Amino acid sequence: MAYGVHAYADDPRNASILIAVNDQLMPRDKAVVSVFDSGFVLGDGVWEGLRLHKGGIPFLWAHLERLYEGAKTLDFSVGLTPDALVKRIFDCLAANGMTDGVHIRLMVTRGIKATPYQDPRVTIGDATIVIIPEYKAPSPKPDGISLFTSTIRRTAPDMQDQKLNSHSKLNCIQACIQAAKAGADEALMLDPQGFVATCNSTHFFIVRRGEVWTSTGDYCLGGITRGNIIRVAEAAGITVRQKNFSLTDVYGADEAFVTGTFAGLTSVREVDGRKMGHPLKGPGPIPGEMTARLAGLYRELIEAETFRP
The missing domain is CATH 3.30.470.10 (Aminotransferase class 4, branched-chain amino acid transferase, N-terminal domain)
Incomplete structure (x- = not known):
């Protein structure tokens, strides 16, 4: 399981x-x-x-x-x-x-x-x-998943290139072990400068004040689902920023979610014990309004871009 x-x-x-x-x-x-x-x-x-x-x-x-x-x-x-x-x-x-x-x-x-x-x-x-x-049908937690920030960093391309989807995943496995030992569902991983990069097996997004933020992508796999979420968001007129941001930005985010081929979009409930939600308004519903909207747009894209022989 x-x-x-x-x-x-x-x-x-x-x-x-x-x-x-x-x-x-x-x-x-x-x-x-x-x-x-x-x-x-x-x-x-x-x-x-x-x-x-x-x-x-x-x-x-x-x-x-x-x-x-x-x-x-x-x-x-x-x-x-x-x-x-x-x-x-x-x-x-x-x-x-x-x-x-x-x-x-x-x-x-x-x-x-x-x-x-x-x-x-x-x-x-x-x-x-x-x-x-x-x-296999995803069985997501109805209240979202929890993340723990790992001490294992994503490496630069001159070390082990994170864009390579190789069988060698020990850095991700080590991060996953840390998260599990901390009682979390998945690990959030930082880049060598300490900015947020990605998760150990999914890509990470936050929603801040109506904008969708994700990392620059310099230290993570070129995710197919990640790219499609960016694509449908921009087509819908949603501002997407691929940029450096820190854990402070994460802790103060309105919403957070992760993406991957298996489960699509999955809401994040908390990161390092901090519940997701606007600092002045507190936690909102799971999934959040933006997460739910993007999930719907992604489902529409799946219907439009499924290859059948």
């Missing part, structure tokens, strides 16, 4: 799903990769989370562009054309009889290594491609 923004209700249908491991469909309990796989040995790979919505996948090509760009950055070939990969994804869904309410984890690693060593030149064979589709 996941927690916080990734909470969901267990679905018994997932016990019998078929998982695509390269060109083979395997039952859940038999779907394995080699202990010599680059992803297992080193976290050497890239991944995407996708949603199946009414027979299609919203924003599919934006996700695939990020996946292929990540593989290019890590200097390995996915081994399939984008069209062939799309076919494999939908073939896997069809084999499972899935049409809606499904979360898909698409993972691509460098492949099998001749020996457990980091040098990519000891990789033998092609990339490993795994597709895990599961029936």
Whole structure:
């Protein structure tokens, strides 16, 4: 069972799903990769989370562009054309009889290594491609989630580039552990200068006096949902500021929410024990007026931009 923004209700249908491991469909309990796989040995790979919505996948090509760009950055070939990969994804869904309410984890690693060593030149064979589709419906907390500001910072591009959606997520895992130990649902992470960057698995927004603020994006993944929220807000005439801001700005915000492919927009109830709400007016309803409006605009965009083969 996941927690916080990734909470969901267990679905018994997932016990019998078929998982695509390269060109083979395997039952859940038999779907394995080699202990010599680059992803297992080193976290050497890239991944995407996708949603199946009414027979299609919203924003599919934006996700695939990020996946292929990540593989290019890590200097390995996915081994399939984008069209062939799309076919494999939908073939896997069809084999499972899935049409809606499904979360898909698409993972691509460098492949099998001749020996457990980091040098990519000891990789033998092609990339490993795994597709895990599961029936998953978000089960958000009706009163929103809580965040805890982690001491683990997001790193600059010359360290570990946060724009790379790689399997190596130890900084995010460490931040998540800190938040869990503090009793919070997710971690808020700062950049090297101490400005707010993002959360450990979602992107962070605040609402201040009718404006929507988010970080510059310099120290976070190029989120597909994040970008779409900015897009629909600006199209609706809502002022969006991508800027540096501090925890003081967060604590004094009217509303806060996080975004991600799995749950869309999720309201934030409190950060570091401070309830969200205008300093003079106090906490408002959950979700807040702006959060609810953006969630509606985002749902409309999903309907307009879902790819169906």
